[in-house]
Amino acid sequence: MGTTSVESGPVRELLDRAAITELIYTVARAMNARDWDLLATCYAPEAVGDCSNATADGREAIIAGAKAFLDPFDATQHLVGNVQITVDADTRPGTATAHATFIAQHVRAEATGGGHYILGGDYDDNLRRTDEGWKITRRRIRGTWGDGDSSVLSLPVPVA
Template sequence: MTFSAESGSVRELLDKSAITEVIYTVAHAMDARDWDLFATCYAPEAEGDYVNANVAGREAIIAGTKAFLEPLDATQHLVGNLRITVNGDMATTHATFIAQHVRAEATGSGQYILGGTYHDTLRRTDADWKITRRKIRGMWSNGDSSVLTTSVS
């Protein structure tokens, strides 16, 4: 038996590999503060569900993420346990994350860690896969929550 790039199992593996790359690229782009790279991961009509805010449109997602991360000195987003379901030109993912946030001018230790989940919906485009919806949920946290405040006293 031979497999071609169009056979179902090979196509699914290729799709899952490409989708994995998108999810990991989002994390890398956030930590590198590479907003052009970050933008390549999202469809123009993308939506974000971030517990305390719902955001519509890629530009709004970028602006909100920049506003949240740029005051910090460093972040490190580790993404794992990625589960992908592909259904034609649409896909859903579930992943867990641990995100370290560092801010030297915080009122406490300057380090805050958050663990949670990403639930994404992606759409195949002519060139690649794009996130059309991201839902983020925190499950636990530890450390100095003043790291995340917009102004430090």
């Protein structure tokens, strides 16, 4: 019986999928904690953010946009699931795409209509393996439904 190298196709793909899933969860954790340094580690320097209401070119612009959107809230909780990943191991240094769904609760006590807004939607990511691990090179965020007090939002979020 032969040995399986970590660099072999199936093992490498499993490790890549685990690392990408962890990265997607780290983005959510960083946003909820307002940990902008941690959030920055998730993106490549040249990353592009494509949200329903804004586009950001570069990691610093993505972080600034996230901060402007999230800082007015008293709390947020992003729950991410249904992560599906396609790894293109034949490319160097390695690329992948990922799709995930989210439900994000936004709380703002000073809002006039109850203070809670829930948004559901999709994250679609392009990723690249780097010396520091997997990084997001493009994230597309699309809200597909919303419910609650939209006055919670300082920036409107279009829902498809």
